[in-house]
Amino acid sequence: MLRWLPLVxxxxxxxxxxSLMLAGKPEHVSTxxxxxxxxxxHPELMTGSAAPEHPAPFTLYNVFxxxxxxxxxxxxQLEALAKQPGIEMVGxxxxxxxxxxxxxxxKYGNPFARIYDDAKGAWGIALxxxxxxxxxxxxxxxxxxxxxxxxxxxxxxxxxxxxLAGKKL
Amino acid sequence: MIRQRFYVLCSAWMLLLLVPMMAxxxxxxxxxxxxxxxxxxxxxxxxxxxxxxxQSLAASGATLAIEMRNLIRDQISQGxxxxxILSYFAxxxxxxxxxxPPVAERTLLLWLAPLLFLALGGTGAALAIRHQxxxxxx
Numbered sequence: 001m002l003r004w005l006p007l008v009x010x011x012x013x014x015x016x017x018x019s020l021m022l023a024g025k026p027e028h029v030s031t032x033x034x035x036x037x038x039x040x041x042h043p044e045l046m047t048g049s050a051a052p053e054h055p056a057p058f059t060l061y062n063v064f065x066x067x068x069x070x071x072x073x074x075x076x077q078l079e080a081l082a083k084q085p086g087i088e089m090v091g092x093x094x095x096x097x098x099x100x101x102x103x104x105x106x107k108y109g110n111p112f113a114r115i116y117d118d119a120k121g122a123w124g125i126a127l128x129x130x131x132x133x134x135x136x137x138x139x140x141x142x143x144x145x146x147x148x149x150x151x152x153x154x155x156x157x158x159x160x161x162x163x164l165a166g167k168k169l
Numbered sequence: 170m171i172r173q174r175f176y177v178l179c180s181a182w183m184l185l186l187l188v189p190m191m192a193x194x195x196x197x198x199x200x201x202x203x204x205x206x207x208x209x210x211x212x213x214x215x216x217x218x219x220x221x222x223x224q225s226l227a228a229s230g231a232t233l234a235i236e237m238r239n240l241i242r243d244q245i246s247q248g249x250x251x252x253x254i255l256s257y258f259a260x261x262x263x264x265x266x267x268x269x270p271p272v273a274e275r276t277l278l279l280w281l282a283p284l285l286f287l288a289l290g291g292t293g294a295a296l297a298i299r300h301q302x303x304x305x306x307x
Contacts (some may be wrong), residue, residue, distance in 0.1 A: 067223065
């Protein structure tokens, strides 16, 4: 009986680890939702007009870069959102250069009311980004209500529509 | 003549390959003080790269990792403590960004696992030895 103990132990371990592996990676839970949207003391404007004194009910901050393919792919979604009342699109050019961003917006379009320069990437890191694009929907009080890691999906568009309709997520 | 043209074409091609390398302006900016840079290097090995999770921040070449390393250097120059810097990242990325997870109720099993396995293996070995002795004696 005792002889089989190592084998039983091995099979039990293999089953446990195997099932954990097959279950896939747990998704990262954003630690940013409901927190105050971090704003640098002197954000540098790349294009567009300065932030309004009274912000729209919602602002969508899109952290993007000129070299990023999914960032270009989600420009139509951002342009559709920019047409909606009650929400403003703001770009954060992450670890990039002004000339590159200009080429990008000329090629793919510019849905942003303004684009801030995050040349050193520190703003993005303060937001806990793991890549570009990532989007943050912020309410008029400056609290993050929605964190979208990656490209904006149809489900995210529905969430934003719900927010604009006055629903809570 | 043909060979010459081939060489020109090759060198042009190689120059073209250099373009994306020159385009990425993101480079590490080591601190002027050796002491500070050594402190930064230790912190890099204490943090996980957020894009390539098997690697530490020290080993990664990803743009995000380079920007994170430079941010840590900036925070060191601003006089922040090691703990401040580590918790700055843990707050934003979750505790999994730390290479050494904190000792807490949730991570107790993780920390005690080596002792547990040692006890298990030790018991197994003791039993096996005792069994062997008994069979030899009889």
